[in-house]
Amino acid sequence: MSRLHRVTIEINGEQVTASIAARVNLIDFIRTEAGFTGSHLGCEHGVCGACTIEVDGAAVRGCLMLAVQADGANVVTVEGLAGMGRAKNLRAAFLAENALQCGYCTPGMLVSALEYIESGESSDRATIRAHMAGNYCRCTGYQAIVDAIAAVIESGEGA
Amino acid sequence: MKPVDFNFERPASLTDALELMSRDDMNVVALAGGQSLLPMMNFRMVRPDILVDLNGLDELRGSEIGPDRARIGAMTRYSDLASNAELMARLPLLASALPHVANSAIRNRGTLGGSIAMADPTTEMPAVMLALGATIRLASRDGERSVAADDFYLGYYESALESGELVIAIDVPTAAPGDAFGFYEVARRRGDRAMAGAAIARRNHEPRIAFFSVSDRPVRGFSAERILGENAASVEAAEGSLKEIDFHGDLHGGPDLKRHLARIVLRRAWAELQP
Numbered sequence: 558m559s560r561l562h563r564v565t566i567e568i569n570g571e572q573v574t575a576s577i578a579a580r581v582n583l584i585d586f587i588r589t590e591a592g593f594t595g596s597h598l599g600c601e602h603g604v605c606g607a608c609t610i611e612v613d614g615a616a617v618r619g620c621l622m623l624a625v626q627a628d629g630a631n632v633v634t635v636e637g638l639a640g641m642g643r644a645k646n647l648r649a650a651f652l653a654e655n656a657l658q659c660g661y662c663t664p665g666m667l668v669s670a671l672e673y674i675e676s677g678e679s680s681d682r683a684t685i686r687a688h689m690a691g692n693y694c695r696c697t698g699y700q701a702i703v704d705a706i707a708a709v710i711e712s713g714e715g716a
Numbered sequence: 717m718k719p720v721d722f723n724f725e726r727p728a729s730l731t732d733a734l735e736l737m738s739r740d741d742m743n744v745v746a747l748a749g750g751q752s753l754l755p756m757m758n759f760r761m762v763r764p765d766i767l768v769d770l771n772g773l774d775e776l777r778g779s780e781i782g783p784d785r786a787r788i789g790a791m792t793r794y795s796d797l798a799s800n801a802e803l804m805a806r807l808p809l810l811a812s813a814l815p816h817v818a819n820s821a822i823r824n825r826g827t828l829g830g831s832i833a834m835a836d837p838t839t840e841m842p843a844v845m846l847a848l849g850a851t852i853r854l855a856s857r858d859g860e861r862s863v864a865a866d867d868f869y870l871g872y873y874e875s876a877l878e879s880g881e882l883v884i885a886i887d888v889p890t891a892a893p894g895d896a897f898g899f900y901e902v903a904r905r906r907g908d909r910a911m912a913g914a915a916i917a918r919r920n921h922e923p924r925i926a927f928f929s930v931s932d933r934p935v936r937g938f939s940a941e942r943i944l945g946e947n948a949a950s951v952e953a954a955e956g957s958l959k960e961i962d963f964h965g966d967l968h969g970g971p972d973l974k975r976h977l978a979r980i981v982l983r984r985a986w987a988e989l990q991p
């Protein structure tokens with residue numbers, strides 16, 4: 558057995574410390590050590606985007622980062638977005654446009670969409686689709702997700 | 717799936733990292749962005765005894781831009797490259813290719829050195845470096861050496877990188893007035909690995925044409941380079957000359973499909989060079 562690593566990560570504003578094996582990925586840490594179960598693991602190989610979270614302000618795949626690598630980092634998950642009042646318009650637009658059904662993909666969708674909107678990109682549907690191409694949804698058929706993102710950008714009121 | 721249990725080291729200097737990499741009694745594996753390695757570990761295709769995280773090595777991150785070349789540190793992330801406006805202005809071919817590498821979340825972690833070391837024949841960066849005539853700088857505990865991109869790629873996931881060595885930087889010739897560049901790839905969906913692609917750099921009327929995702933490594937179209945160097949309009953003859961490439965099929969189709977796609981990506985990438 559490898560040695561345990563003592564890791565402290567700020568997750569949604571809470572300092573969470575635990576002793577873990579190096580092979581634990583960041584999403585498993587967030588779900589089991591911190592109890593934030595909003596972030597989902599789908600494929601665990603970087604393809605589906607369900608695990609997309611913010612680490613030090615950048616959207617990343619939580620399944621492709623080890624928790625030990627996030628020692629000292631600042632992580633925001635879907636719970637953090639709600640808790641900090643971020644992405645209010647985006648969350649409202651997802652509801653209004655029916656941009657989710659089972660909701661499994663939604664935490665990752667919101668983080669990827671937020672990155673897109675905050676970088677000041679256009680509401681052009683093809684450009685939105687190109688940015689969101691790494692987030693899979695097995696329910697909605699994507700139209701409604703693109704509608705929601707475009708609506709937020711067109712409103713001009715920010716995410 | 718979850719990876720096997722392993723020991724984790726995060727060296728604070730390149731010297732320490734190279735010392736760890738030199739251990740030949742164990743499977744020591746370098747971790748850069750992790751965007752290819754962690755999936756392979758999750759599939760248990762890679763089972764490290766020791767994982768050496770290079771993310772603490774600030775000395776390997778960032779770029780220096782000289783008069784006619786840029787030195788890009790191996791741990792520079794795709795997103796660092798894309799947001800470096802000066803570098804992108806000097807390396808327009810790299811700027812055209814970067815948006816095709818996976819998606820934003822993967823580009824926020826993945827590194828240039830990781831992609832070069834991975835030697836995945838379907839990826840953009842090795843072909844771009846081949847077209848630009850870049851040089852790959854390697855280091856081991858015993859010293860440093862440089863290998864031209866032309867000599868670096870040996871086969872599927874196989875390169876001149878030897879055990880105990882790390883890629884430390886990539887030296888890339890920058891654009892001069894009059895140079896022209898073209899890039900085109902076919903993929904099922906933006907960000908997916910390419911079905912085929914071409915990267916072209918033309919300097920002093922001499923094009924270097926590199927294809928990716930058509931063979932077991934990035935490959936140059938030498939006859940096409942000669943034909944288009946002599947007459948920029950003879951695209952059809954250049955397409956015909958691609959027969960010389962050793963096409964390999966993949967999950968998308970066999971060698972015939974790759975040959976067909978190579979003609980298309982050559983034509984479209986070449987069209988980008990025309991004024």
Ligand SMILES: Cc1cc2nc3c(=O)[nH]c(=O)nc-3n(C[C@H](O)[C@H](O)[C@H](O)COP(=O)(O)OP(=O)(O)OC[C@H]3O[C@@H](n4cnc5c(N)ncnc54)[C@H](O)[C@@H]3O)c2cc1C
Nearest residue numbers: 603748749750751752753818826827830831833839882883
């Ligand atoms: C869903 C998905 C889609 C993708 N699509 C694309 C795509 O379209 N195009 C593309 O180019 N890539 C794509 N990738 C791969 C991604 O770009 C990787 O980031 C890249 O191939 C490897 O870079 P890395 O820094 O993540 O390296 P790692 O994954 O950390 O390492 C890759 C390999 O290189 C070795 N290594 C890393 N750095 C060094 C070094 N400095 N010296 C020696 N050895 C080293 C590692 O030991 C490992 O064997 C995709 C990945 C995923 C998950």
Ligand code: FES
Nearest residue numbers: 599600601606620
């Ligand atoms: S679980 Fe991370 S991308 Fe699918």
Ligand code: FES
Nearest residue numbers: 658660694695696
């Ligand atoms: S809402 Fe079910 S996967 Fe997207």
